[in-house]
Structure formats: structure tokens, C-alpha cells
Amino acid sequence: MSYLPSDLKYTDAHLWVRAEDDGTVTIGLTDHVQLQLGTIYSVEAPTVGEHLDVGEECIAVEAEQTNLEMFSPISGEIVEINEDLVDSPTLINADPYDDGWIVQLRPDDISELDDLMDVDDYQEMIEEEEE
Template sequence: MSHLPTDLKYTDAHLWVRPEEDGTVTLGLTDHVQQALGTIYSLDAPSVGEHLDVGDECIAVEAEQTNIDIFSPISGDIIECNEDLADSPTLINADPYDDGWIIQVRPDDISELDDLMDVHDYQELIEEEQE
């Protein structure tokens, strides 16, 4: 099984969400999904200053095995994008939880994180998908 940090929240679309001390949240793809996708060739993410609502398409990923669209699990303004991914999208493959983060959001309502899965629920989702 892939590595799963216990301090993150997770979505059923295999996105991880890390609440930061300053009230922002960082989003990225889980180790599980990057393994399933294979080598990531490119991704398209929103720009700094854009506003997301829950359910908005926020990340499009082109990878070796398939292309996927990821939808935002939280509403808020994009305050930072990982510019290193433009030249090296495989950072997601190499280090999905640190160097491979994708965007940082200033949430409108931090309580939206309560609707996301904890590590145990996410592990159950992975196990169900593998059956």
C-alpha cells in the first residue's frame, strides 16, 4: 500500500488536503493515485488569484496511464501555485506530499474540511477500489 500521512484530509478523487498553521490549505495528489497514473507529463491548475468553489474543476492531469480532472474539495482563493511543476511535473511522482504539492488556497470556510476523509476512511476507500 502507498504511503499515507496521518495528518492530512483526503477526497474520493485521491486529492490530499493539508491545513497549514496560517489558516491556508495545501492540495496535491496522493501517492496512491500518482502510482496508478504512472509518469505525470503535465498538469493544468488555476492561477494565483482565482477563486474556487467546492466542486469546481481545479486540476487537469496528463499522465502515462490516463488523463484525469480533479475537482476542488474546498472554496477559496488560490494564493500560491507550485511553479516547479511547470518544468518538472514528475515531482508529483517523486514526492507527492512535499515537493509535489500543487496549489495553496485561502479557504472561505475552513469547516468544509470536516466533509473530507481522514486517513482511516481513505485507506478503506483504496481497499474497496482494489476489490
């Protein structure tokens, strides 16, 4: 069973989103999807300063089981990427919600978070996928 923090928002593409105190949001892969992917070999993220729109391709993951392209759950400007993933992409496998975060962005409209799933809705979606 995967670990799902209750204070995060989730997408149907298995990304988590955390609103930070400084007004940015942090985005990463959920524990559920990293378990399905197996060992993660590489992660490609947008560059700092790049602007993303909701639904725009933003993260590419190469893993043991498959390769994934992920789409931005929220619009905004990339303010930081997790440089540690360049040399250690398995940080996502080891700690997807802390050391394994992928990007931080400054949202255009923080209310876009309201369109994402809470932990209960995400858990329900996972259970439906597994049926």
C-alpha cells in the first residue's frame, strides 16, 4: 500500500502538489506511481524561468517499467528544480514527498489547486484503477 499524505493535492496522472508558505507550489510523483514504475533512471524537468500552462508537458520520467510524460497540474513560472535528481533520480523511489520532489513553481492563480483531488478522491481513483 502506498503512502498518501493528507495535506497534498493530487492529479489523475499521479502527481502530488503542495502549497508552500512562500506562495510557491512543489510538485512530484506520488508514492503510488513510483512503486508502479520501479527504479527511476532519469527525470527531465523544465528549466527555471520557464512558464507552464495547465496541461502542458513538463516532466519526463525514464524508469524500469515504463517511461512517462507528465503534464503540469497548475499554471506558473518554474522557480526551482530539484538538481539532486540529475545524479540521484532514485530519490523519488526512496522519498517521493520530500527529497524526491521535482519542481517548484510560482502559480499564476493559486485557486487552480481547487481543481485537483484531495487524498480521499485520489485514493478512490487508485482503488478504481486496480479493480
